[in-house]
Amino acid sequence: MLGLSGRELTSRLILGTGGAANLRVLEEAVVASGTELVTVALRRIDPAALGTGLLDVLDRCGVSVLPNTAGCYTATDAVTVAHLAREAFGTDWVKLEVIGDERTLLPDAVELVAAAEKLVADGFTVLPYTSDDPVLARRLADLGCAAVMPAGAPIGSGLGISNPHHIALIREAVRVPVILDAGIGTASDAALAMELGCDGVLLASAVTRAREPARMARAMRLAVEAGWLARSAGRIPKRFHALPSTVDDGRPEL
Amino acid sequence: MNVTVNGRPATMAEGATVADVVCDLTGSTDPRGVAVARGGAVVPRSDWSGTALAEGDRIEVLTATQGG
Numbered sequence: 001m002l003g004l005s006g007r008e009l010t011s012r013l014i015l016g017t018g019g020a021a022n023l024r025v026l027e028e029a030v031v032a033s034g035t036e037l038v039t040v041a042l043r044r045i046d047p048a049a050l051g052t053g054l055l056d057v058l059d060r061c062g063v064s065v066l067p068n069t070a071g072c073y074t075a076t077d078a079v080t081v082a083h084l085a086r087e088a089f090g091t092d093w094v095k096l097e098v099i100g101d102e103r104t105l106l107p108d109a110v111e112l113v114a115a116a117e118k119l120v121a122d123g124f125t126v127l128p129y130t131s132d133d134p135v136l137a138r139r140l141a142d143l144g145c146a147a148v149m150p151a152g153a154p155i156g157s158g159l160g161i162s163n164p165h166h167i168a169l170i171r172e173a174v175r176v177p178v179i180l181d182a183g184i185g186t187a188s189d190a191a192l193a194m195e196l197g198c199d200g201v202l203l204a205s206a207v208t209r210a211r212e213p214a215r216m217a218r219a220m221r222l223a224v225e226a227g228w229l230a231r232s233a234g235r236i237p238k239r240f241h242a243l244p245s246t247v248d249d250g251r252p253e254l
Numbered sequence: 255m256n257v258t259v260n261g262r263p264a265t266m267a268e269g270a271t272v273a274d275v276v277c278d279l280t281g282s283t284d285p286r287g288v289a290v291a292r293g294g295a296v297v298p299r300s301d302w303s304g305t306a307l308a309e310g311d312r313i314e315v316l317t318a319t320q321g322g
Contacts, residue, residue, distance in 0.1 A: 016322030041319050042318065044316060045260065080291065084290075084291060087298060087299060
């Protein structure tokens with residue numbers, strides 16, 4: 001169970017919906033992923049696309065909506081979008097994104113902290129997309145964020161976890177859940193995130209842009225579970241030389 | 255009265271409200287998953303029908319779309 005702001009989620013995988021070719025593909029991926037929480041963005045309504053029913057699909061899947069503030073570059077914009085999302089979806093949960101650079105889509109730490117402070121004060125459950133900086137993660141946790149969500153690598157890059165040590169340090173630095181968000185390319189990346197001590201993984205492109213999204217969604221589901229089990233099972237220490245797994249006693253002299 | 259709706263110029267009748275803009279776009283007075291900003295400020299759903307438009311208003315009508 002992933003405890004987030006008083007809610008218990010059975011799945012430790014959060015799925016982003018961006019990048020899916022169509023809603024049918026998305027629905028199959030959501031179902032295969034086993035997720036209970038799915039991100040959506042807020043954009044201008046397109047009268048031509050009315051009734052295409054993203055929210056209906058997510059309802060049918062029985063998942064909750066986690067709105068994001070994607071595309072915001074300032075704290076002011078992100079706070080406004082969070083409030084609009086609360087109006088639109090009736091949830092005070094928000095995946096807070098305040099982007100600082102359009103090439104890397106990495107967060108602007110100063111604006112992110114300012115937006116998080118305001119939204120926490122406004123009663124939101126704030127889940128901030130942050131960089132893999134342990135100090136920034138601690139600041140976000142200290143100011144009342146419900147989790148911290150460090151990037152493994154830039155959004156959509158599929159590079160995996162560039163700095164595993166920092167992810168492990170973030171795990172040590174905060175008591176709130178750590179959810180690896182962004183950069184996942186394949187199942188082993190998601191498993192590694194969990195083995196490093198993350199409480200969950202948020203990914204989108206790795207599934208939605210895979211050749212077979214539903215198949216990859218299932219891979220991610222299993223990887224997150226496997227990584228979590230491996231972490232909690234307590235792995236053996238690494239050593240430089242072999243340690244026989246078969247006893248020497250009773251070995252025949254031939 | 256000339257206003258801007260989602261970045262496009264629109265002409266609304268005198269006395270029109272935010273609710274009229276929403277209805278024009280969605281065909282519903284109470285559409286699901288929709289939020290409105292007027293001049294960059296949130297207009298709560300409960301205020302849509304009571305918020306009269308003014309000349310030059312910038313209205314954003316937003317809804318859920320796929321996104322990470």
